[in-house]
Amino acid sequence: MSCCDLAAAGQLGKAGIMASDCEPALNQAESRNPTLERYLGALREAKNDSEQFAALLLVTKAVKAGDIDAKTRRRIFDAVGFTFPNRLLTTKEAPDGCPDHVLRALGVALLACFCSDPELAAHPQVLNKIPILSTFLTARGDPDDAARRSMIDDTYQCLTAVAGTPRGPRHLIAGGTVSALCQAYLGHGYGFDQALALLVGLLAAAETQCWKEAEPDLLAVLRGLSEDFQKAEDASKFELCQLLPLFLPPTTVPSECLRDLQAGLARILGSKLSSWQRNPALKLAARLAHACGSDWIPAGNSGSKFLALLVNLACVEVRLALEETGTEVKEDVVTACYALMELGIQECTRCEQSLLKEPQKVQLVSIMKEAIGAVIHYLQQVGTEKQKEPFVFASVRILGAWLAEETSSLRKEVCQLLPFLVRYAKTLYEEAEEANDLSQQVATLAISPTTPGPTWPGDALRLLLPGWCHLTVEDGPREILIKEGAPSLLCKYFLQQWELTSPGHDTSVLPDSVEIGLQTCCHIFLNLVVTAPGLIKRDACFTSLMNTLMTSLPALVQQQGRLLLAANVATLGLLMARLLSTSPALQGTPASRGFFAAAILFLSQSHVARATPGSDQAVLVLSPDYEGIWADLQELWFLGMQAFTGCVPLLPWLAPAALRSRWPQELLQLLGSVSPSSVKPEMVAAYQGVLVELARANRLCREAMRLQAGEETASHYRMAALEQCLSEP
16 A cells, blocks of 8 residues: 555544534435445455555545544444554554654544544543653654644544543643643644643643643743733734633742733733723733732832722722623623732732832722722622622622721621621521531632632631621621621631631641631620620520630640630630629639630740849840730730739639649749839739739738738839738738
8 A cells, every 4th residue: 555545544534523423323324325334344354454554545535524423433443443543653664655654643543533432532542542642742843744734633633532521631631741732832833723722621621730740841831921922912912811821820920921921911901902802801910919919010110000000990890890780790800800909908908018109099999999889789689599609709708808908988888788798608607517518618719710610618707707807896887797696607607617726637737717717706706795795695605605715725825836816715715704704614613724724824924034134133025935926916915914803803713723823923923033124014014903803812822922022022013002912911
């Protein structure tokens, strides 16, 4: 058989590529083309390679391109099988006068024909050819050779068919296809556009696995695309806007790519555009904001103008989409705009190294306020049937980000929406609880190019906690939250989230948002203790909360790196203990004794004596564990000292317990060893408050303090109340 005959036989693959999806009955195919049936019989009965070549040639001549249906393709496969194509793909000897790749081209053509059948595309005999097929994409050769081009087209046909099967992307990634596609695209040889299209599909289907297997090659593609994007002056820049989000890595984006992407976006968004041109650019900017924050935006005047433009455009888009009732909302675009608004909120509230100047901040806050008003308007229209939709969750997220920083504006609208927000958060919380899927409770909302599934449970409460913390300080919003059952919901949520940090769970894999959420819950409860003490006394959920605080604090104060959470738990528990002092759980039970011992440990270890060179007296300084976080800790510490002081006269067993811990003795010893001038007045007041109440509550405490030179120390620090108390019998 001649080289030309082999090339003709290869056209069988082309017929398969262009085949119709219809499947006429077999007898109809036979009556239409009896010659084909005769040649298929010859193909089945072929005894050697020469006869198979000849039969394939006859079949090719009997079938016109586009005439092969699915059943005929399957019958060709049944006649040929995989053995013959396998040998064609691996042979290294071509007939005289033929290029080396001709036999491989015929083998690939046959596979392309077979792969048009989804069942055959997932066949192990096709899957194990993936490494061989991938090498064809980067093989060197004459770029004008028609046979070689045909083989490349057939290779992409095979790989695309495999990618369309359920487990195909995984097999392609494992077979080295991603790296081969990257190299084929970067080489810009024949078919490089097909390489890019297939890469896009694989990244959309299995992004994490792709980056894990071929990060250097994918970054090279990103660099090339970013450079093209920065230089593009035609419509291709809008197409690149749609492609680039898929090529942003899950780790750090190279700085040169960020420069090119920002420069390209600045040119696009600074021009007058139609929505189809602008929207992909906004989505790309949102992906960059989600991945890099504001790090991709240069400092200086150009960067601040660009950021202001981004946020401005996002706010306009949100208002246009949400203010007009009855219009179809492009949810992917608006969600991207939410991400840009969130970036604007972060920069407007940043005190140091903000990209924005103060006049720009004032202007953007005003613009964002109008957009948030549109979000509130949209959420007011949301019915029960839409509450589980991802876009509603995204809308609640941006509102939560706004309320975390600003609650004074739009107060009336926010108060009107509070009942919905409580019901919405409760619905999502209860659904996730029933599913026992705590991992999704702490999941973050990603700005992704792919569309989320029909159900998207999310931790809405985590998003609303900072705003609710501000609102519980105000009378009106607090009354609404209490009326709608928010405190009970927050107690359940706190207890559920606390379980994630309890023994038996790997806290190292938990996101920071879990601990931050617990701290914010504590702040809300602290607000309620101060502003609504009656609620704490009458609502049974706070009794359960108190029990959890008491049993958890002893272990928590011993854990490294969790001092701030321990401070929140200790202070909240001490304040609640004053209100619940008649509870049986606080009457000297093992749990209550363990809690107060842990609270004393937290309060007593904040300061130490430190010697100073050239001086006989030491000075009072913060202990190392407290020093780095004292700015966040000091208010809780002082409040905890005040709350402990208030608990002493209410719990008769507490003063003897404190004495056994040796806290009052060690405190007086500490004060006696340092210079009084090194102890700030507010510290003196806090220490005196505790010592006075302990002395008044228990005779043995007074005697122990006297033995520790308490009267002399009180005189040195001008603690008149303590000095008087210790002077009494």
